[in-house]
Amino acid sequence: MPDLRSLFQSKITQLILALCFAAITGSWLIDRVPVQSPLLLTAALAGYVALMAVFIAIKPVVQQIPMMNLLLYLLIFSSFLGAGIMSIPVGPISMFPYRMIYVLMVPAVLYLALFRRDVLDWEKVKVKPVLYFHLFWVLYALFSLSWSRSLSMGAVDLIFLIIGISLIFFMVFLMKKEEEFKHVYWIWLGMFAVLTVIGLWNHVTHQHLAISRINKVAEYQKGIPTSVFVNENDFASFISVSFFLVLAFVHRTRSWLLKAAGTALMLLSLYVMVFTSSRANFIAIPLGLAFWFVFLTNKKVKRSLVVLGFVGLAAGIVMFKEKFAAVIGKVEGMLHSLMSSGSQAEIASVDIRSNLIKNGLLFFEKSFGFGIGSGNSKYYLMHFAEFPTKGIINVHNWWIEILVNYGAVIFAGYVLLYLWVILQLFRIFRQSDTLYEKMISEGLLGGMIAFSLSCISPSSQISLNYLWLLFAFSISYINFWRVKQNEAQYRPMK
Numbered sequence: 001m002p003d004l005r006s007l008f009q010s011k012i013t014q015l016i017l018a019l020c021f022a023a024i025t026g027s028w029l030i031d032r033v034p035v036q037s038p039l040l041l042t043a044a045l046a047g048y049v050a051l052m053a054v055f056i057a058i059k060p061v062v063q064q065i066p067m068m069n070l071l072l073y074l075l076i077f078s079s080f081l082g083a084g085i086m087s088i089p090v091g092p093i094s095m096f097p098y099r100m101i102y103v104l105m106v107p108a109v110l111y112l113a114l115f116r117r118d119v120l121d122w123e124k125v126k127v128k129p130v131l132y133f134h135l136f137w138v139l140y141a142l143f144s145l146s147w148s149r150s151l152s153m154g155a156v157d158l159i160f161l162i163i164g165i166s167l168i169f170f171m172v173f174l175m176k177k178e179e180e181f182k183h184v185y186w187i188w189l190g191m192f193a194v195l196t197v198i199g200l201w202n203h204v205t206h207q208h209l210a211i212s213r214i215n216k217v218a219e220y221q222k223g224i225p226t227s228v229f230v231n232e233n234d235f236a237s238f239i240s241v242s243f244f245l246v247l248a249f250v251h252r253t254r255s256w257l258l259k260a261a262g263t264a265l266m267l268l269s270l271y272v273m274v275f276t277s278s279r280a281n282f283i284a285i286p287l288g289l290a291f292w293f294v295f296l297t298n299k300k301v302k303r304s305l306v307v308l309g310f311v312g313l314a315a316g317i318v319m320f321k322e323k324f325a326a327v328i329g330k331v332e333g334m335l336h337s338l339m340s341s342g343s344q345a346e347i348a349s350v351d352i353r354s355n356l357i358k359n360g361l362l363f364f365e366k367s368f369g370f371g372i373g374s375g376n377s378k379y380y381l382m383h384f385a386e387f388p389t390k391g392i393i394n395v396h397n398w399w400i401e402i403l404v405n406y407g408a409v410i411f412a413g414y415v416l417l418y419l420w421v422i423l424q425l426f427r428i429f430r431q432s433d434t435l436y437e438k439m440i441s442e443g444l445l446g447g448m449i450a451f452s453l454s455c456i457s458p459s460s461q462i463s464l465n466y467l468w469l470l471f472a473f474s475i476s477y478i479n480f481w482r483v484k485q486n487e488a489q490y491r492p493m494k
Helices: 002-009 009-034 038-062 068-082 096-117 128-144 151-174 178-205 233-251 256-274 279-295 299-319 321-339 348-366 377-383 400-431 433-453 464-485
Strands: 089-092 093-095
Touching: 009 299, 009 321, 068 096, 068 151, 068 178, 068 256, 068 464, 093 096, 096 151, 128 151, 128 348, 128 400, 178 233, 178 433, 178 464, 233 256, 233 279, 233 433, 233 464, 256 279, 299 348, 348 377, 348 400, 377 400, 433 464
Parallel strands: none
Antiparallel strands: 089 093
């Protein structure tokens, strides 16, 4: 597509893109900052100028990226923001950057599939069973609408499922070089830093983006961070998964300055996560750390970590005794609540979640193992719950949600897929011999381990983009590794 490429690289087009970028970001920042706050308005304008500077600085790099890869990077970048920064109502739905770019991405990929099959080469896909499973999942979800009690809820979940699964297909087909995986890795690290800082801003200033549920709670709860997410559990689960990509970066980078910056980001993210009070994620991170410590580090690193751990703990207790005690007390309280049972007067959070699971398993049993239909768990909890949930109609457990909505076959396939991804990433980690191969496989592996528990914290995972991005990144990287291992068969004959 030379005409489109030359148009995109022309000075006039770049100027127009820059102005559009400035208009969108500037209007969003100014619209969300109270006019009566000169300090915050100044900060918003400074952020606007910084964004413009970043856009100008990366322009030479952007010009070197193929159009489809650039579109994919923009899709991934916007997936972290979701509806947090801009949401425009269009009839019954809302449009935000991720969906806008997705609307552009679909016809572009279809064009390649029809007219540029050399770009979307099915023969070079080495994870075909994985893609077949996801296609079967979509078809099963579509077929399940025939027995769903709520067609509208089922259709909404089906759309989310298609959008999420299509990201896996996009990345498997379009990402073919190690450099492209590095770009995605850096995008993830950068956005994790941005979202963590927004969460810290939430906690310190008690101000939140328009999408946050905290805007409607009592003042004493305003310090709960949500970043660009609707609620704190979604944010905490994002931290749990992303934490290990930063950990792998800190572990593998040779720059002590970058190690220090990454360590500071990890500590800051943990500090912010404490105030989300997400119990599942306070177990997910130690679980991932235990796996990382045992399987992904050598003896030298293990010894160093044990020494640094004791020294750091002692220094923290001495220098920040009160804050350290407050954080420990908060964590102990959350862990204690996991062991306690609710009273008859007020059912504890852990009891509600237990009842949600009991209801879900009951619905699954009555469906004879076929599932109650795409997205219908909310409808069933609303109308047919036999165990009290205090009005909560989301399962709050991704594993149970899949089992209840889509039945035993899809659930079993998803569990096997999850285990297969972990085993493949571990195999890549053991066999890889370059810094970035180690870093990417290590980070994704840790994130996948943490995901096993972090996914039971949000009300539902199906609309959370980072879930699909984690799997898309992992599966596409496994495909890249397999193609690389067999690249000799793709070399043209001389």
